[in-house]
Every structure is written in C-alpha cells, then in structure tokens.
Amino acid sequence: MAKAEREINAKPRKRSVYESVKLQFEKAADLMNFDPNIRKILSQTQNEIIVHFPVKMDNGKIEMFTGYRVQHNNVLGPYKGGLRFHPDVDIDEVRALATWMTWKSAIADIPFGGAKGGIQIDPSKYSIAELERISRRFAFALGNNIGPEYDIPAPDVNTNAQIMAWILDTYLSMVPANERQRCIHVVTGKPIESGGSLGREKATGQGVVYCIEEWAKDKNFDLSKATYIVQGFGNVGSWAAKLLKPKGSKLIAVHDVTGAIMNENGIDPDDLAAYVKKNGGVKGYHNSKPIDFETFIAMNADIFIPAALENQITDETAPLLNVKLVAEGANGPTTPEGDIILNKRGIDFIPDILCNAGGVIVSYFEWLQNKRSEYWELEEVDCKLRKKIVPAYKKVRDTAREFNTDWRTAAYIVALRRLEKVYQERGIFP
Ligand code: GLU
Numbered sequence: 001m002a003k004a005e006r007e008i009n010a011k012p013r014k015r016s017v018y019e020s021v022k023l024q025f026e027k028a029a030d031l032m033n034f035d036p037n038i039r040k041i042l043s044q045t046q047n048e049i050i051v052h053f054p055v056k057m058d059n060g061k062i063e064m065f066t067g068y069r070v071q072h073n074n075v076l077g078p079y080k081g082g083l084r085f086h087p088d089v090d091i092d093e094v095r096a097l098a099t100w101m102t103w104k105s106a107i108a109d110i111p112f113g114g115a116k117g118g119i120q121i122d123p124s125k126y127s128i129a130e131l132e133r134i135s136r137r138f139a140f141a142l143g144n145n146i147g148p149e150y151d152i153p154a155p156d157v158n159t160n161a162q163i164m165a166w167i168l169d170t171y172l173s174m175v176p177a178n179e180r181q182r183c184i185h186v187v188t189g190k191p192i193e194s195g196g197s198l199g200r201e202k203a204t205g206q207g208v209v210y211c212i213e214e215w216a217k218d219k220n221f222d223l224s225k226a227t228y229i230v231q232g233f234g235n236v237g238s239w240a241a242k243l244l245k246p247k248g249s250k251l252i253a254v255h256d257v258t259g260a261i262m263n264e265n266g267i268d269p270d271d272l273a274a275y276v277k278k279n280g281g282v283k284g285y286h287n288s289k290p291i292d293f294e295t296f297i298a299m300n301a302d303i304f305i306p307a308a309l310e311n312q313i314t315d316e317t318a319p320l321l322n323v324k325l326v327a328e329g330a331n332g333p334t335t336p337e338g339d340i341i342l343n344k345r346g347i348d349f350i351p352d353i354l355c356n357a358g359g360v361i362v363s364y365f366e367w368l369q370n371k372r373s374e375y376w377e378l379e380e381v382d383c384k385l386r387k388k389i390v391p392a393y394k395k396v397r398d399t400a401r402e403f404n405t406d407w408r409t410a411a412y413i414v415a416l417r418r419l420e421k422v423y424q425e426r427g428i429f430p
Helices: 003-009 017-032 036-042 091-108 128-145 161-174 177-182 203-219 235-247 269-279 293-297 336-345 358-372 378-403 407-426
Strands: 047-056 062-073 079-085 114-119 151-155 227-231 250-256 259-267 289-291 303-306 325-327 348-350
Touching (some): 003 017, 017 091, 017 336, 017 407, 036 407, 047 128, 062 079, 062 128, 079 161, 079 358, 091 114, 091 358, 091 378, 091 407, 128 161, 203 235, 203 348, 227 235, 235 250, 235 269, 250 269, 259 293, 348 407, 358 378
Parallel strands (some): 227 303, 303 325
Antiparallel strands (some): 250 259, 259 289
C-alpha cells in the first residue's frame, strides 16, 4: 500500500482541509506513477496574498478585515476561482479550495488554472452598505493581483452577482480610462446587465443535475421515481433541487445552518427556495416537520446532494448514510476517512471536482462572451455546459475502471494527466 493510502487508513484523526486535499492528491499520484518533479510543483500553491484593510462601518467606526487570495497554479490558463465570505475562511481553507480549482478546470478541459479567495466574516452581521464597502476595499487591496487575463474571481459561499458587480466597478476604477471596456472579464458571475452570462447563476446546480442524469443512465436508474435530500439551500443546493423537480424526483429532506426539515410526501424546491430567500434558512418551513441532523443524515433516500461546506461526510457520518448516490455540489464535503467508508459500503459518489464544475465551466463561457462582446442564448449556454461536463463525467468513470479505483482518485488522475502533459511539453524554466 502506498504512503498516502496508509495514512488515510490509519486511525482517523482530525486534519485540516488542505491536508485532506494533499492526501487525495498523493493517493492518485502514487497510483498513476506521477512524474515526481511535477508532483513537487503541484503539491504547493504558487502565490498567497493576505491583505488587511480598514472599512468604515455605518456607525462611523473603523473595523479591520482580513482577506485572502491563493493562486495554486496557472499552467493551463489564468488563475480562476471564487471569493467566499464566511467566518471559517482562513489560509488553510483557501489553499485547499484554490488547489481543488486547478483540478476542476483541468477535468472540465477549460483553459484556466486554480485560485480561491475570501474574507473571514459573517456577512449576515453587516448592512448592505457595509458589505459593499467591504467588497470594494477588498478589491482595492487585491489591486493587480487579480486581472482579466491573470486571475478571475467569481461567486462562492455567501457571495453573489451583486458583490461581483462591486468588485468589477472597483477594479475598473483602478485601470486607465481607455482600457476599461477591455476589462469586464476580470470577474465572472456578474449580473446579466453588467456583462454576466445567462445560465451562470444556476450553472453549478445544472452541472450537478447533468452528472446525476449520466449516473442514472449508467445504472439504469429511473430518476422519475427517485427521492433526494439536500444539505445547504444556497445557490448550488436550491438550483440542483429545483432542476431535479422536472425529472419527477422528490425532495424529502433539507438541512442548512438554521436546522433540518423533512416531508416524505415531498417538499417543493421552488417554494422552499422562495421561503429561504425571505427567512434566511429552511427552519420553520410550513408543510414539513423539523428533524435533527442525525435523522437528516440517516434519511432513507436515493440521492444525497451535499451543497454546503467541507467535512460533512466523515468517519462519523458516512456509516449513517442511507442513500445510493452522493452528488457533491459543495467543495470538499467528504473527508478521506469518509471516502473509505463510502467505498466500503458501495455508495456511489460523484466527486466535487467533477460534480460541481458547472459553475466554473459557465464562468469560462461568460469570460469568452465578454472577450468577444457576445451574448449567448440560454439554450446555447446549457447545451455547451452539457457538452463539457458529460465527457468529463465519462472520462472519470472510465478512468476509475482503468485503474480499478474510486471516482475521486480517478478524477484526480484525469486532472493530473492533463497537467503532467503540459509540464512535460513545456519543461521548467530556466
Ligand atoms: N466558486 C465556484 C467553484 O467553487 C465557481 C468558481 C468560478 O466560477 O470561478 O467552483
């Protein structure tokens, strides 16, 4: 057994998210006999930017904030990845998320590298005006560490199109007047009117559903009879749930930061999404009964879509799952120990770096439209997304068979093969 696999199989212990990413990487690299020199390069991030900046609060006082941008790799193209506003954001988490972005773009076969950023805040504690000043000061502090051909942020947990519009506007204010029109692709996930793409808002959820459809085809599984449970009802969770509804599948339980609810007769995802928008979470939703987390995680359903944060499927929770498929809408929802249990129990999973790649794929389409001054129809965006994510799905599935390994390791192998080829072709400077 190779070193990484031994480490995962050893007694479960608490490890940081970045340590988990490295273990996943090493496991795949061992299995495929990855070039040891390129392995050294990819096991580290390239640039790590930490900025501390002041923002005036509504009460006139100044508060200091800390923001991060980690750029893992750009051999395939400009650094790319979201910005997250969450109390758990720290350098370790951002390193992990940036690294996942490199693998994600490589699997999706789009010309981007990997990056991620964020601010350690609880955005619900700030007014809209304060959030605008925080976002703008963060963009100003990042300065030319981001750029339309260099590093392109996008929405992530607790950030959205409005925040992208503020970042865009701030960035444009810093470039010479005669270059501004050439820079609107400095962020993706923008509002449509400000240069965003149709289909970008739902893209991650749409990609999750395209992957689930492929899985169902492979397994001869009838989605019109499926039940599913969702963790997190933000952008990804709510869109995945809404897009599964027309397939005839039934949402029977949801868990988010406010609590968990269930209704075995089905919860309407559109109605729940409207409720969550108004009330900030699923708690108290009519037409359902409240349940605790233990009941939620052990629900008997066909599909589980984790669409919240990291470390949800662990050595403690994986044994409780009662589903056939885990479709990872979130980044890093499963720990290496959780993976072992899923594999042992024969629970299928579509790994995050494939399953949630729809977001960055449509970000790429938005970036292309901006560069060409084009606007694509929604049908065109959806069709192009499917044409990217379905072959990626098939490649991961076939690689899992080729190496007789689990799908996460297979997804890494697909990404690493592409990166290895490019490094071998170009060599290392000087
Ligand atoms: N934040 C999303 C992700 O984790 C999207 C990134 C992007 O569009 O750049 O994949």
